[in-house]
Amino acid sequence: xxxxxxxxxxxxxxxxxxxxxxxxxxxxxxxxxxxxxxxxxxxxxxxxxxxxxxxxxxxxxxxxxxxxxxxxxxxxxxxxxxxxxxxxxxxxxxxxxxxxxxxxxxxxxxxxxxxxxxxxxxxxxxxxxxxxxxxxxxxxxxxxxxxxxxxxxxxxxxxxxxxxxxxxxxxxxxxxxxxxxxxxxxxxxxxxxxxxxxxxxxxxxxxxxxxxxxxxxxxxxxxxxxxxxxxxxxxxxxxxxxxxxxxxxxxxxxxxxxxxxxxxxxxxxxxxxxxxxxxxxxxxxxxxxxxxxxxxxxxxxxxxxxxxxxxxxxxxxxxxxxxxxxxxxxxxxxxxxxxxxxxxxxxxxxxxxxxxxxxxxxxxxxxxxxxxxxxxxxxxxxxxxxxxxxxxxxxxxxxxxxxxxxxxxxxxxxxxxxxxxxxxxxxxxxxxxxxxxxxxxxxxxxxxxxxxxxxxxxxxxxxxxxxxxx
Numbered sequence: 001x002x003x004x005x006x007x008x009x010x011x012x013x014x015x016x017x018x019x020x021x022x023x024x025x026x027x028x029x030x031x032x033x034x035x036x037x038x039x040x041x042x043x044x045x046x047x048x049x050x051x052x053x054x055x056x057x058x059x060x061x062x063x064x065x066x067x068x069x070x071x072x073x074x075x076x077x078x079x080x081x082x083x084x085x086x087x088x089x090x091x092x093x094x095x096x097x098x099x100x101x102x103x104x105x106x107x108x109x110x111x112x113x114x115x116x117x118x119x120x121x122x123x124x125x126x127x128x129x130x131x132x133x134x135x136x137x138x139x140x141x142x143x144x145x146x147x148x149x150x151x152x153x154x155x156x157x158x159x160x161x162x163x164x165x166x167x168x169x170x171x172x173x174x175x176x177x178x179x180x181x182x183x184x185x186x187x188x189x190x191x192x193x194x195x196x197x198x199x200x201x202x203x204x205x206x207x208x209x210x211x212x213x214x215x216x217x218x219x220x221x222x223x224x225x226x227x228x229x230x231x232x233x234x235x236x237x238x239x240x241x242x243x244x245x246x247x248x249x250x251x252x253x254x255x256x257x258x259x260x261x262x263x264x265x266x267x268x269x270x271x272x273x274x275x276x277x278x279x280x281x282x283x284x285x286x287x288x289x290x291x292x293x294x295x296x297x298x299x300x301x302x303x304x305x306x307x308x309x310x311x312x313x314x315x316x317x318x319x320x321x322x323x324x325x326x327x328x329x330x331x332x333x334x335x336x337x338x339x340x341x342x343x344x345x346x347x348x349x350x351x352x353x354x355x356x357x358x359x360x361x362x363x364x365x366x367x368x369x370x371x372x373x374x375x376x377x378x379x380x381x382x383x384x385x386x387x388x389x390x391x392x393x394x395x396x397x398x399x400x401x402x403x404x405x406x407x408x409x410x411x412x413x414x415x416x417x418x419x420x421x422x423x424x425x426x427x428x429x430x431x432x433x434x435x436x437x438x439x440x441x442x443x444x445x446x447x448x449x450x451x452x453x454x455x456x457x458x459x460x461x462x463x464x465x466x467x468x469x470x
Contacts, residue, residue: 014028027162059083060123073092084123087127100158104194107236114177120153122148170192172236195233334410383452
């Protein structure tokens, strides 16, 4: 099996509109890569150029000509573009959401016949930038991405999430030029964790879109029995030790949260790609899943017995750079964004159609700085981690206060935006709302960091008591 290094190891969730509490389509993901690698919030305006532009990857030789017209969108790019843009996630002006990518792995059988184009194929870092500003529906996003992979080839296996107010789609790249996308049923959800996850393909259904010649490729290379249903996961995916300990348990935990009455093994190789939840899934429940670390189970990484040799990799880990949930319901769109470790952070319900980035949310490099929103949340994580049992209660209290405050602010601004406003007045109000919500939460976290630092001055081992009066 061929595996590449230096790639992210994320966890994704997709929720159909009839499976969510509010009737919204929701997609989301933890972007996991490094413990100290800041992300920024960015707003990109619409543009109409006189001549087509080109995108040139900084990570390999991939180059593509782009349309003259691009739509406004928001995203969370890296603090540096030295290794590529890695815009990762966002929502455009047509209420199309995209999250890219969920890193995956293909097996050696398919890669022998159709290897990845490492030198000039499409990489994760480019996807949002060359897709999201140019599509008006989720299905259009699937088709545009598929056409690019077919034409230029892919440099890696990936899963990509698309959504609009009506549909959620999951797109998987399984080899150099072959891919498949499946529409999530409206009343179901899907959880994905670094595996090729889509299962049986119905080539006659409009709920599936595939690469040209996919069935013929499999047949010609003797990759699957012709008399059996076309199982994408079995044909292109992997089933190895890393799946059993690193990937599958996260899917199990997600399905355990949303279908608690279904009994499954955390290392089962046949967990379904999507399920109908026992109860409609709220945005808060989805946030809880993205921060999950097997709390109150023997697998919880905060237990000292698991520090050196954990059994299963959790959803929420220290390498999370940012976590997002993109919520669309036709009348409103929300880019829920949490910086750093999800279980130690707070999701802020940003308006993606803003034009001004809130103060400190476009700041931060690989070295700590107090003027960066990313580092405000990471500082609290580091301080709490010094003694989870002692300080997690203070963190939880601040999180609760911040969640109530920011949710209330979003509600109040939603009401204001329903009034008669000019386009300029509406944009000004949105920018004001984004700034107010961001400042409310970061201020609370800065106060918590100050309190934790003050408390921890007494934790020094350089203390010696012999006389209480000395």
